[in-house]
Amino acid sequence: MRRTLGMSIALVLALVGTLLSPPAHAAADPIPVKITLGVDRTTVDPANPTVTLTGNVMAEPPGETPRPLAGWTVTFRAHPEDPAIPDAVTDDGGKFSATHAPRHGPASIRAEVAPSGEYAGAAASTPEIAVARVRTRMDISADRSRVDQGKPVDLKGLVEWESPSTRLWEPLAGARVSLDLQHRCDAAPLTAKTWTNDKGEYSVPAHPVCDITVSGTAVHDGGFYLTTPTAKLPAPVTVRPAVNLTLSAAMDAHGMVTVSGAMNPRQAGVTRRYGGQEVLIEYSYEAGGPWRRHKAVRLDAANKFNTRFTVGRSGHWRARYVGGPQAMPATSPVRRTLRWGTRMSDITVSPTRVRTDRPVTVRGRLTRFYNRQQPKPTAFPNQRVRIIFRFKGKKTWYHLGWTTTGQAGYFATKVPAYGDGFVAAAFYGSKDTWAVGSPNQVFVDTYGPGLSSVLGSGDVVAPPPPSAMADPTS
DSSP: OHHHHHHHHHHHHHHHHHHHSOOHHHHHOOBOEEEEEEESOSEEBTTBOOEEEEEEEEEOOTTSOOEEOTTOEEEEEOOTTSOOOOOEEOOTTSEEEEEEOOOSOSBOOEEEEOOBTTBOOEEEEOOOBEEOOBOEEEOOEESOSEEETTSOEEEEEEEEEEOTTTOOEEEOTTOEEEEEEEESSSSOOEEEEEEOOTTSEEEEEEOOSSOEEEEEEEEOTTSSBOOOOOEEOSSOBEEEOOEEEOOEEEEOTTSEEEEEEEEEESSTTOOOOOTTOEEEEEEESSTTOOOEEEEEEEOOTTSEEEEEEEOOSOEEEEEEEOOBTTBOOEEOOOEEEOOBOEEEOOOEEEOSEEETTOEEEEEEEEEEOOSTTOSSOEEOOSOEEEEEEEETTOOOEEEEEEEEOOTTSEEEEEEEOOSSEEEEEEEOOOTTBOOEEOSOOEEEEEESOOOTTOSOGGGEEOOOOOSOOSSTTO
16 A cells, blocks of 8 residues: 555656656757848949958847857858958957958858857848949050061050049059050961059060051959950051062173072062162172172062173172161072183194195193192093184184094194184183183184185184183182
8 A cells, every 4th residue: 555655646746747847849949149240332343342241140049138149150152253251250249340352243242150059050141242343445555666577566555444433544553465466468466465564554575577457455353344445556567577688690601690689578478569679789709708899780570680790700699688668688698600710721733834725733732720729720621622713804703613622631623724814722611610712823824725705604703712710710
């Protein structure tokens, strides 16, 4: 009986305890937290590029006075393309602050605190913050309107932005400038890039190969500035072209030099007319000079020149253009005209008195130089020598016959004696030697009747060449 009574009392006490205890879910409810968030401006521009965020975090238990939460971390979320905002920590009064530089928008900023222990989380957002886009402008100038090909031209200018409040234009530092250079020839376009300095100024060198036009834009990564409208250089930069001056030179065995060449722009796709421009033909015995002016020629309508003159001496030739408004100075490659000296001995004629139309024998020797170290010429074999004749008291020379030199350079042949007159020998040169004539003319005395009109106009030849040139290589 006592045992039953004890159990009943315990059961009643447990039931009373249960009825007096608060519900289980009431102990799990977190304490509400409230976050307030303010911003000092809702529009940013170049003059006011940042916003200041301020707020506080308060616990608000039901039926109690709100109290600040100190030491709580506040995180922020801004436009995804803007820089992240560092976390803030509340002070003893539950207050926090942060600074942000919006560059994309309009967009709001969200502040959040995470749940912690018995406290709930909370969040708040600012109104949308607008980013002002201001107008910009730029100009382009060149330090010179004409420049030689290969030389730099300095392109420069100023980039500015317009203040929304004052409507005044201010220098824009840190702008990225991109200039587009279009050649007026087949050359590829050029791009020049640079940045503006603290004064909004820029300068960049360019190396055009022909006349150019220039345009460009500037952009700033700060987010406030619109890309500048395309600016243009007021006038093209004229490039004085480099030119190629060509030259060919050849000299025959009698010293007649023929030179020809042309002058045209070096850059492909550039066409210029240089007709009437003067080109100097210069001579030097040695390849390295000194050079002296020999002749001046004018370019024709096709930019070409061609001329002939007699010098009778080996040497080196070049063409030179002194330069002018239309083209840069230019010098052609050096061309060598070389002929080795030849010598012919005095000829002999035997007999020197003979009946008209009877043969006489003409003998002589032909020698040549092969290099500048030879002290004297050596035999010139297998070369054709012409025997020529003029009547006494006359200047016209006639062909009598050909002969060929032997291995020792000697030649001998029989030719008819058509009358009183002079016999000579002539060698007309090879591909690298001078023409040469016999130093002497041998008089032949004839007697008796002879054939009339044996020598006609078809037999007329040039007088014999000079007997020697100035030196073995001239």
